[in-house]
Amino acid sequence: MSExxxxxFEKVNKWFGDxxxxxxxxxxxxxxxxxxxxGPSGSGKSTMIRCINRLEENQQGRIVVQGxxxxxxxxxxxxxxxxxxxxxxxxxxxxxxxxxxxLVIGQHLVRRLPKAEAEEIAMTYLERVKIADQAEKFPGQLxxxxxxxxxxxxxxxxxxxxxxxxxxxSALDPEMVKEVLDVMVDLANEGMTMLVVTHEMxxxxxxxxxxxxxxxxxxxxxxxxxxxxxxxxxxxAQNFIGQxxxxx
Amino acid sequence: MEPILKPxxxxxxxxxxxxxxxxxxxxxxxxxxxxxxxxxILLWLIYQVGGFIINWAFINxxxxxxxxxxxxxxxxxxxxxxxxxxxxxxxxxxxxxxxxRVNVFYGLGLLTIIAFVFSFGAYTKKFRxxxxxxxxxxxxxxxxxxxxxxxxxxPESFGGLLLTVVxxxxxxxGSIPLGLILxxxxxxxxxxxxxxxxxxxxxxxxxxxIAVIVMFVALLPxxxxxxxxxxxxxxxxxxxxxxxxxxxxxxxxxxxxSIPAGQFEASKAIGLSYxxxxxxxxxxxAIRNSVPALVNTCISIFKETTIVLLxxxxxxxxxxxxxxxxxxxxxxxxxxxSAYVFAALIYFALAxxxxxxxxxxxxxxxxxxx
Numbered sequence: 001m002s003e004x005x006x007x008x009f010e011k012v013n014k015w016f017g018d019x020x021x022x023x024x025x026x027x028x029x030x031x032x033x034x035x036x037x038x039g040p041s042g043s044g045k046s047t048m049i050r051c052i053n054r055l056e057e058n059q060q061g062r063i064v065v066q067g068x069x070x071x072x073x074x075x076x077x078x079x080x081x082x083x084x085x086x087x088x089x090x091x092x093x094x095x096x097x098x099x100x101x102x103l104v105i106g107q108h109l110v111r112r113l114p115k116a117e118a119e120e121i122a123m124t125y126l127e128r129v130k131i132a133d134q135a136e137k138f139p140g141q142l143x144x145x146x147x148x149x150x151x152x153x154x155x156x157x158x159x160x161x162x163x164x165x166x167x168x169x170s171a172l173d174p175e176m177v178k179e180v181l182d183v184m185v186d187l188a189n190e191g192m193t194m195l196v197v198t199h200e201m202x203x204x205x206x207x208x209x210x211x212x213x214x215x216x217x218x219x220x221x222x223x224x225x226x227x228x229x230x231x232x233x234x235x236x237a238q239n240f241i242g243q244x245x246x247x248x
Numbered sequence: 249m250e251p252i253l254k255p256x257x258x259x260x261x262x263x264x265x266x267x268x269x270x271x272x273x274x275x276x277x278x279x280x281x282x283x284x285x286x287x288x289i290l291l292w293l294i295y296q297v298g299g300f301i302i303n304w305a306f307i308n309x310x311x312x313x314x315x316x317x318x319x320x321x322x323x324x325x326x327x328x329x330x331x332x333x334x335x336x337x338x339x340x341x342x343x344x345x346x347x348x349r350v351n352v353f354y355g356l357g358l359l360t361i362i363a364f365v366f367s368f369g370a371y372t373k374k375f376r377x378x379x380x381x382x383x384x385x386x387x388x389x390x391x392x393x394x395x396x397x398x399x400x401x402x403p404e405s406f407g408g409l410l411l412t413v414v415x416x417x418x419x420x421x422g423s424i425p426l427g428l429i430l431x432x433x434x435x436x437x438x439x440x441x442x443x444x445x446x447x448x449x450x451x452x453x454x455x456x457x458i459a460v461i462v463m464f465v466a467l468l469p470x471x472x473x474x475x476x477x478x479x480x481x482x483x484x485x486x487x488x489x490x491x492x493x494x495x496x497x498x499x500x501x502x503x504x505x506s507i508p509a510g511q512f513e514a515s516k517a518i519g520l521s522y523x524x525x526x527x528x529x530x531x532x533x534a535i536r537n538s539v540p541a542l543v544n545t546c547i548s549i550f551k552e553t554t555i556v557l558l559x560x561x562x563x564x565x566x567x568x569x570x571x572x573x574x575x576x577x578x579x580x581x582x583x584x585x586s587a588y589v590f591a592a593l594i595y596f597a598l599a600x601x602x603x604x605x606x607x608x609x610x611x612x613x614x615x616x617x618x
Contacts, residue, residue, distance in 0.1 A: 055513050081519040092514035096532050105528060106518035151514075158518055 004067065006031050006162060006193055007052060012061035014047065021047045022058065023217040029162075034194045036204040036225065039214035040240055045197045048214070049164045052195070053084040066161060082110060085155030089167040091147040093139035099126070099150050100135040103157045111158065118157075125153040129183050145176030152183055163187065165196040199244055201229060213237045305589075315576040319583060326586040333571050340407025340567060346399065349390045350410055356386055357413065365605060384421050387414070403481035409594070412553050412564040415488060419549040422489030424542075427496025432526065434497065435504055445497070452494035457555055460487050465559045484556055488549075495545050503538030504530065536609075543606030547599045565591050 007029035014022040021044045029035060037045045050056040051063055054070055054077045063070045065080050094102050103122035107113045113121070126132040129149035131142075139147055148168055155163060165184065169177045181203050188194055188207045198204065204211055204225045211228040213221040215236050221228065232238045277287040308324025312331055319326035330337070339350050360379040368375050391414065394400035406414055433445030452460070464487035465480055507530055515525035535542075557566045568587050577583055 053517055055516060078519060078521065081517060084517075086513075086517040088510060088514065088517075090508075090510050092508075092510035094511065094514070094529055094533075096536070106520065109524050109528065110519040154518065 003031055005029055005064075006066055007195075008062070008064040009048075009051075010062040010064075012048075012051065012058045012063060014044075014051070014056065014058045014060075021217050022051070025061070025217075025219060027212070027219065029193065029195065032191045032193055034188050034192075034207050034209050035196065035212060036208040036210070037195065037197045037212045037214060038199055038204070038240070038244075039220075043214040044217040045214050046166050049086075049166060049195050049197060052162070052164060053081050053086055055086075082158060083160055084162045084164060085158055085160030086164040086166065087148070087151050087155055087168045089170050091139070091144070091151045091171075093147055093151055093154070095139050098136050098138055099131070099142070102139065102150060103154050106154065106158050122153070122157055125156050126150070128156075128186075129153045130179075143176060144172045145179045148172065148176075148180045149183055152180070152187075156187075162193045162195070165194065165198065167197050167199075169198065169200060201244065205229065213240070215240070317579075319579065322580045322582045324582070325589070326583045327590075329571070329577055329583050329587055330590050336571065337408045337564065337567055338410065340410045340562065341405045342401065342407075342410060343405075346401065349393070349398070349401075352390050353387050353410075354413075356383055356390075357417070359383075365608070380421070384417065387417065403479055406481065407562040408567040409564045411556070411561060412550075415485065415553040415556060415563065416550045418485045419488045419492045419553070420546050422485075423492035423496040423545075423549070426489060426493035427498075428500050428531075430493060430497035431500035431504060434501055449494045449497050452491040453498070455491070457491055457552065458558060460491050461555055461559055463487070480559075481561070484559060484561070488553075492545070492549050495548075496542070499538050499541040499545055500534065502541060503534035503536075506537045507534050539609045540606055543602050543609075547602050550599060550602070551595060564594065 005028040007027065009025045009027040012022055012025040013020070023044075025044075025048060027048075037049065039045050047056050051058050051070075052065055058070075066083050068076050068080055070076065070080065093099075094105070097105065100119060100122055103125065104115065104118045107118035107121060108115055111118075123132055123135065126135055129152055131146055131149050131153070134142060134146060134150075139150065142150065152168075168184075169180055172180065177200070181200060184194070184196070184203070185207055194207075196203070196208070208225045211221075211223055211225045212219055213228065213232070213234070213236075220234050221232065221237050223233070228237070229241060232241055278284045304323065305325050308321050310319040310321060310324060310326055310328045313319060313328035314332055318328045335344075335347075339347055342350055360383045363375045363379040389395055389398065391406070391410075392401060392403060403414075430445050430449055433441045434449065436442045436445075461484060464483045468483055511529055511533070512525065515529045520529065553563055554565045556563055557569075562570055568591050571577065572584060572587055
């Protein structure tokens with residue numbers, strides 16, 4: 001890799017009280033790389049990606065995003081958050097605003113675009129996630145899949161360089177998973193740097209450059225998706241894949 | 249194969265009176281012998297009490313007059329007392345020739361209520377904000393005066409409904425912003441601010457209001473040099489706003505706690521700063537969730553204004569009591585009861601209005617979010 005990594009973790013450790021959630025995490029993500037992170041629940045996957053935009057703080061080690069080291073400095077945090085988009089399991093749309101306003105507010109308040117321009121950009125992204133006809137509705141009036149697509153559009157409006165997806169299909173009914181994954185595949189094909197916490201093996205195989213397997217706060221295994229799913233090296237990964245596949 | 253034909257089900261006549269008044273009555277009031285008994289007893293009670301009220305308040309009532317002698321019928325209300333004294337009850341000791349200023353105040357108050365009750369499309373928010381900030385300022389200018397060639401009237405001469413409304417307004421309009429700040433402080437990540445706000449809130453909540461009022465009015469001059477120069481009414485106002493802000497703070501804190509963590513995370517993830525996150529995302533939802541408790545607190549602030557009786561002010565209730573001591577109106581106890589029934593009716597009408605308003609707000613916010 002000639003280019004500097006866009007995300008760099010060095011010996012990152014984190015505790016929730018006595019619970020050691022992240023143990024000596026080392027990770028380097030190149031520009032345009034698509035990474036799928038999987039592992040049993042409670043293994044620290046979500047916590048790890050939430051460290052990237054400082055929704056969680058690490059207590060030891062170093063995290064550098066887009067060449068900026070994460071510290072308590074609020075300015076650094078703000079500038080990193082404007083470069084990193086995030087989509088959550090529970091959508092987290094703002095329920096008191098219309099879909100359109102959900103997309104406009106960040107652009108207007110953070111990127112300081114005039115309302116009209118922000119609305120125009122918002123509409124192009126809503127069209128991209130095929131939901132432009134719902135722009136004037138409130139989030140509560142949409143299905144889960146639609147809400148999640150709005151949430152992705154809301155993130156993309158901020159023109160992020162990196163997108164984080166935290167189990168974005170886990171709360172969805174099965175028939176809605178595809179419409180959300182389709183949007184993510186499109187995004188991947190455009191060359192967005194993506195870190196995706198998911199158990200969707202099909203998605204991982206088609207899109208990911210690399211799969212990271214975590215357990216008990218550690219990165220146990222890193223490999224290409226095909227190699228990882230067909231031939232997991234560690235026993236823990238074998239068990240995990242066995243369980244996930246069995247469940248499917 | 250022979251198709252299987254089901255025989256037609258024979259048609260029946262429609263059930264009798266499944267809707268309509270008779271069926272409704274039967275279902276709700278006479279569905280069993282016990283229900284029927286309860287209904288009859290209640291009807292009898294309503295007849296007795298209602299009859300008494302109509303007789304007392306209307307048929308046997310005396311409506312006009314200028315002294316206790318005008319109310320000879322002890323089985324009826326003595327509304328004459330109210331009709332003769334209503335100006336005093338409504339305007340207190342405000343100079344007669346300046347009643348228009350009080351009327352402007354009442355009018356603006358009404359306008360503020362209208363701003364918050366009705367919707368005005370795109371202007372709703374601006375209208376409400378203007379009234380929320382403008383009303384207290386305009387109220388001060390018109391009532392106290394001293395500016396724009398308006399003659400200065402000391403708040404000490406306020407009384408009656410005017411004083412009650414002014415104290416309630418100070419209490420409500422003062423404690424809402426203060427309470428909001430305290431609630432934000434208490435939930436702050438900065439330990440010092442959080443502790444200070446917590447102790448402030450707990451202090452005011454833990455001390456009896458009577459003690460606070462007396463302390464402010466009687467003891468403040470001892471602790472603060474020149475404390476005597478602060479108007480006694482103003483001191484009562486400060487005390488009132490202070491302890492009510494503690495209750496408001498807890499109301500808003502409840503609202504803040506009802507907002508899921510995901511809303512904070514999503515706001516941060518799109519890069520909103522703390523104040524923008526609070527102002528645009530969290531507080532609009534939190535305040536909406538606080539409305540029932542907020543109105544509840546407003547109602548209790550309104551009713552608690554009578555506490556100023558203890559420090560010698562004549563609010564609405566106080567001025568009615570004072571008037572009852574007027575020798576002209578000394579007489580049989582039905583004058584007393586009429587006066588207190590009148591006071592209760594006015595307090596009830598205002599408090600019930602607030603409660604209705606809160607129900608409306610709740611229904612409206614349910615519509616918005618689903």
